[in-house]
Amino acid sequence: xxxxxxxxxxASGALLQQVAQASGLLALLVIVTLLARxxxxxxxxxxxxxxxxxxxxxxxxxxxxxxxxxxAMAAAPDRSARADVFAAAAALYVVVGLATGALIALVxxxxxxxxxxxxxxxxxxxxxxxLGGLTAIGIAASVHLDALRAERMFPTAAxxxxxSVVLYLALMVALILADADLALIxxxxxxxxxxxxxxxxxxxxxxxxxxxxVRAGASRRHRAAIVPTAGWLLVIELSNLAMYASGRIVLGxxxxxxxxxxxxxxxxxxxxxxxxxxxxxxxxxxxASRYVAAGxxxxxxxxAIRGSRYTLALFVPLAVTLMAxxxxxxxxxxxxxxxxxxTALTVLVSYWVLYGALIVTPGFLAGAGEAxxxxxxxxxxxxxxxLLALILTPELGVEGPAVATAAxxxxxxxxxxxxxxxxxxxxxxxxLGRAVIPAHTFGAFLAAGLLAVRYGLEPETLPxxxxxxxxxxxxxxxxFYALVLDPGERELVRGLARLRAP
Numbered sequence: 001x002x003x004x005x006x007x008x009x010x011a012s013g014a015l016l017q018q019v020a021q022a023s024g025l026l027a028l029l030v031i032v033t034l035l036a037r038x039x040x041x042x043x044x045x046x047x048x049x050x051x052x053x054x055x056x057x058x059x060x061x062x063x064x065x066x067x068x069x070x071x072a073m074a075a076a077p078d079r080s081a082r083a084d085v086f087a088a089a090a091a092l093y094v095v096v097g098l099a100t101g102a103l104i105a106l107v108x109x110x111x112x113x114x115x116x117x118x119x120x121x122x123x124x125x126x127x128x129x130x131l132g133g134l135t136a137i138g139i140a141a142s143v144h145l146d147a148l149r150a151e152r153m154f155p156t157a158a159x160x161x162x163x164s165v166v167l168y169l170a171l172m173v174a175l176i177l178a179d180a181d182l183a184l185i186x187x188x189x190x191x192x193x194x195x196x197x198x199x200x201x202x203x204x205x206x207x208x209x210x211x212x213x214v215r216a217g218a219s220r221r222h223r224a225a226i227v228p229t230a231g232w233l234l235v236i237e238l239s240n241l242a243m244y245a246s247g248r249i250v251l252g253x254x255x256x257x258x259x260x261x262x263x264x265x266x267x268x269x270x271x272x273x274x275x276x277x278x279x280x281x282x283x284x285x286x287x288a289s290r291y292v293a294a295g296x297x298x299x300x301x302x303x304a305i306r307g308s309r310y311t312l313a314l315f316v317p318l319a320v321t322l323m324a325x326x327x328x329x330x331x332x333x334x335x336x337x338x339x340x341x342x343t344a345l346t347v348l349v350s351y352w353v354l355y356g357a358l359i360v361t362p363g364f365l366a367g368a369g370e371a372x373x374x375x376x377x378x379x380x381x382x383x384x385x386x387l388l389a390l391i392l393t394p395e396l397g398v399e400g401p402a403v404a405t406a407a408x409x410x411x412x413x414x415x416x417x418x419x420x421x422x423x424x425x426x427x428x429x430x431x432l433g434r435a436v437i438p439a440h441t442f443g444a445f446l447a448a449g450l451l452a453v454r455y456g457l458e459p460e461t462l463p464x465x466x467x468x469x470x471x472x473x474x475x476x477x478x479x480f481y482a483l484v485l486d487p488g489e490r491e492l493v494r495g496l497a498r499l500r501a502p
Contacts, residue, residue: 016158021279025272027169034176036334046260047120051128054104055190060237061096062139073150083210090213093143101136105129115252127186135190141197164196235375236362242382247401250389262398266345273352281363288367304424307358312439315356317476320443322349324450332462348402351409359420368423381412438484
């Protein structure tokens with residue numbers, strides 16, 4: 001599909017994927033909120049966060065293989081070839097699932113024995129082993145979700161993800177309100193991939209797609225089409241894992257489970273931005289790859305500029321709002337006993353003011369053929385992050401890992417920007433004029449307004465804090481729409497607002 005049809009497909013795919021990702025993150029925020037208010041101690045929330053988060057962070061093997069598998073399935077020339085690639089991918093997903101599940105169980109046992117004590121040790125150990133087993137099955141089932149994405153059935157795939165989130169949230173809320181054992185809550189926190197995979201398996205069969213888990217035509221050649229591409233994507237995923245997961249571990253080693261619990265709120269709020277950024281990779285990777293393969297430098301350049309223009313307009317107001325209202329947000333969300341983590345939240349989300357630009361995202365860089373350069377840069381940033389966390393955490397406490405993450409990624413930003421400019425052919429002055437300066441100028445006005453409200457009116461109740469945050473973001477977007485976007489871009493926004501799934 002080319003022209004307006006392809007642009008519509010790309011835009012709607014990005015929008016629907018962000019809705020699906022946002023629904024999952026919001027569900028996790030609800031779960032953490034209930035746990036924070038229902039558990040007897042902050043240390044219990046710290047134990048939950050330390051172990052349950054492994055299911056998300058250790059999906060690095062699955063995520064790297066998934067992008068490559070989608071690309072290989074989509075590139076297959078006919079139905080029979082797509083079926084062969086799917087079967088080869090399914091076998092790889094089983095292997096990846098087993099490896100990931102075993103790793104989750106092993107790390108959980110180690111953390112339970114070294115960081116936690118008392119009854120929390122037993123809960124973390126049993127919960128982690130159960131979490132590993134459930135995750136292994138879920139990863140194997142998730143190949144059906146990626147099959148729908150390869151067929152470019154974005155609305156169907158996103159709808160399945162949203163349905164699985166609703167079921168998952170209902171399950172977890174029921175467990176928490178029933179005062180279920182902490183080990184059981186930890187184990188079933190990894191049920192989302194399995195629910196999504198089972199729903200998508202039914203949709204694949206209902207749509208009559210030629211995908212079966214076992215097929216005689218699947219061969220080593222088909223697996224070889226998937227594995228090499230996943231290499232540098234794995235490096236990027238491992239780098240992200242090291243940066244985002246090490247904070248809890250370093251805090252647990254230097255401080256106490258209570259400190260880990262205080263850090264849980266900032267991490268969960270930060271992960272909302274991280275998930276939105278990850279959602280952009282779903283349509284960006286194959287689109288940028290297609291432009292590079294076709295030698296279409298003009299479209300690649302426009303993808304970099306316009307994409308950065310729009311993604312900065314999305315991320316800057318969200319990051320600025322979380323930074324300016326960190327303390328009241330944490331207070332009304334988790335309770336006053338967690339407000340000591342507010343500074344960590346401000347610092348942790350600060351780098352998204354820069355990384356909101358599409359041109360520096362791993363999805364764009366990998367699609368543009370710069371996965372190796374991006375992987376090496378982010379791996380270096382991960383090492384720097386760990387060193388800074390080890391140095392800063394003993395003195396700064398909860399703020400230590402946050403400062404380490406933000407500082408390491410700020411140092412990597414100029415390198416990634418240079419790589420993105422080189423790959424896309426965009427001039428720095430053009431990127432600054434059309435994307436960065438407008439987004440950051442409006443962001444500065446938003447920050448000033450939110451800080452004036454925070455210290456002038458001192459909102460402390462949930463309705464007051466929510467109204468302040470939502471009004472600030474809405475005013476930013478309204479001003480950006482009216483004063484920055486050109487008529488064609490405003491028409492695109494109106495078209496997306498009217499978007500209906502086919």
